Amino acid sequence: MPESVFGQEGESLFRYDRINALVAVVIFSFAILLFTKWAKEGKPLFLRKIPGLEAIEEAVGRATEMGRPVLFIPGIAELDEIDTIAGISILGRVAQITAQYETPLYVPVRYPLVLAAGQEVVEQAYIKAGKPELYDEDIVRYVAGEQFSFTATVNGYMMRVRPATNIYMGAFFAESLLLAETGNAAGSIQIAGTARPEQLPFFIAACDYTLMGEELYAASAYLSHEPIMMGGLKGQDFMKILIIILIIIGIVLVLFDSAETYLSWFEEN
Amino acid sequence: MRTTLPLAVAFITGVVFVITFFLNEESAIVGGISKQLLDWLIIIGGFTLLLGVVSILRVSWQSVERRKEDWIYKLITILSVLVMAIPGLLPESWSSLFGRQEGSIYDWLFLNLQAPMMATMFATLAFYIASAAYRAFRARTAEATILLVTATLVMLWRVPMGEAFLNLFSEEIPGLINRYIMGGVNLAVQRGIIIGAALGAAAMSLRIILGIERTYMGKS
Structure with missing residues (x-):
């Protein structure tokens, strides 16, 4: 060279x-x-439509009609990963919609720092939606620190509770297909977003909508509809x-x- | 103050990390600062572990106390946390069963219970891949058919028996698959996604550093 x-x-x-x-x-x-x-x-400023993000509100609406919860996973990486921050940002928007529709939300996390950030974001979303009384600290839960213990817990939840909508946004690794296939088997509508190219095929195969790479980072700006973010x-x-x-x-x-x-x-x- | 302070912290730390990238770590004071910040992150992460333990115990205990559905599993979770954590935290000087060294209770539980369970979970991936592949490769559309043909060729190339089969036709076929499918089409698409993702991550980082993006704090 x-x-x-x-x-x-x-x-x-x-x-x-x-x-x-x-x-x-x-x-x-x-x-x-x-x-x-x-x-x-x-x-x-023209922005192309991202079908996966357009579908979020519809997916939460479906959960409301079915009377079943929405499952949101902000990835399984620590808070110092930009993917996790992107996931947490999208969680805020999703929590605002679930609060408006009064739909139960469940957010399992793998790291305590993500737990703290997730709880803060969800609480703010419920306040912003004018439904602070619906906020429960246990919406965001720490379930396990190990990758496959986390996966087993979440898969068990999916099969027992059968959430109507599963949203995966953040950094995922070998567990991506385990989660998405279980969600598919449980009959949930699934929206995924990750910037890891090696996990994208799994999500595309098992989910209804998939945000690829940059779309994950664009999601919070896109959902905000704020010109300053869209810039x-x-x-x-x-x-x-x-x-x-x-x-x-x-x-x-x-x-x-x-x-x-x-x-x-x-x-x- | 509740918003200003985190924004100021995000701005200062972000700028410090950007600057240190362009400076020699050995000769720069800023390099030492960035290392300090990373050490702080590890220390804070360690302390927040307590948050996680409290969360898992509180949620599980509530289910046990109210005898919710499947409460027995929550009880097992609580017992598992305590049985793993308590002997692991007790000092080795008290007994060879305490601490986390070889032969301790913690070590035995990890090697004989936790590790095999995690390995089992990982091993089930093979079945999930089979069911996902079946759905993805159904030749319903032109795109799915291309995917099916490409995947079949790559799978044949990846396994020794398949490679031997391809060699029956021409010994050049495995090399061609490697060069044009994996090193050509596949790599080009992956690089496109990686460039896009890197730009997206950089743009988001910049929005966070400049305080434009506040949604991660629950603010708009």
Whole structure:
């Protein structure tokens, strides 16, 4: 591999080998701030529909009609994972809908920190929905710290209680299919979202709707319908277009065998 | 204050982590700060374990007390928590059965009960894969048919017997499957999802650092 044009890390305070990442961060931040500003000013921003998110309210409505609970799992990772934070953000929106419809909600978690954050978010959602009296601390429950103990507990719940709607949003690993197939067998409508590409096929096979990759992170902004949040999504789209252009330039340069310097700009050192 | 303080903490820690990424950890004071912050996270995580234990015991005890449906399982849960935790927390100096070393009660329970149960749970995955694959691969549509054909080829390539079968036709087939299906179509799609997810994660992180995204605190 050719050596990066930015050179190797030396004794200096600044890591010159990461200038490429810094440039990307600056452009990305600028794009997000710019689109957020435009959104604040009221410029219309088009966002494509995400069927999985559109289906959430309908799925909670189904649970209400059937008189059965909604099961929400914010992944099985710790709170320091961005996937879990995304899951917790979506939980807030879902809890607001279940509070409005007075539908029981059950949120099993694997880590105590997620428990604390989940309880806070659900409580705020019930207050916001004007139904604080319906909030119960045990809506969000710590069930087990081990991956498969957690899975066994949740699967047991699904088969005994048969929730009408199962929502999986966050980081999932080997248990993804165990959960989703059990939910399918229990006859629940299922909506999943994860950024782990290796777990996506399992969710796609077993769930009714699946949010793929970036859609998980976009969900809280999408569900909020707040222009300021949607500005961030448009900034993301701008970066994607930029990356596509850079990939096309790279392909052309590789075809003409003159991509050595260009490729070194994107190397991780 | 209830909102401002967490937002300030999120902003400061976020900025510190971003800055340290671009600085040499050995020579930067900020590098030491980021390490300190990670240590704090571990310590806070350890303390919050108590929250989890209290939650599981309270919910289970309520079911036992009110004799709710399946209360007997809740009782087993409570007993399991106590039987695992108490001998594990007692000092080894009192007895070789205490603590978590080899030969202790905790170790015996973990190796002979918990580990086999978790392994069993994991092993059932094979059956779940079979039922999910059956549903996904039903050739009802053109997309499902393509999925079925591709999956069959990949499965043949992955298992020795299948590879031997493919070799009957041409020894190049396994290599072609590897190159074009796994290293071509599959990898391209995976990279697309990974790039999108990375951008999404970065955008969300930025929204959190700047205080635009507050939904994780229950605020809008």
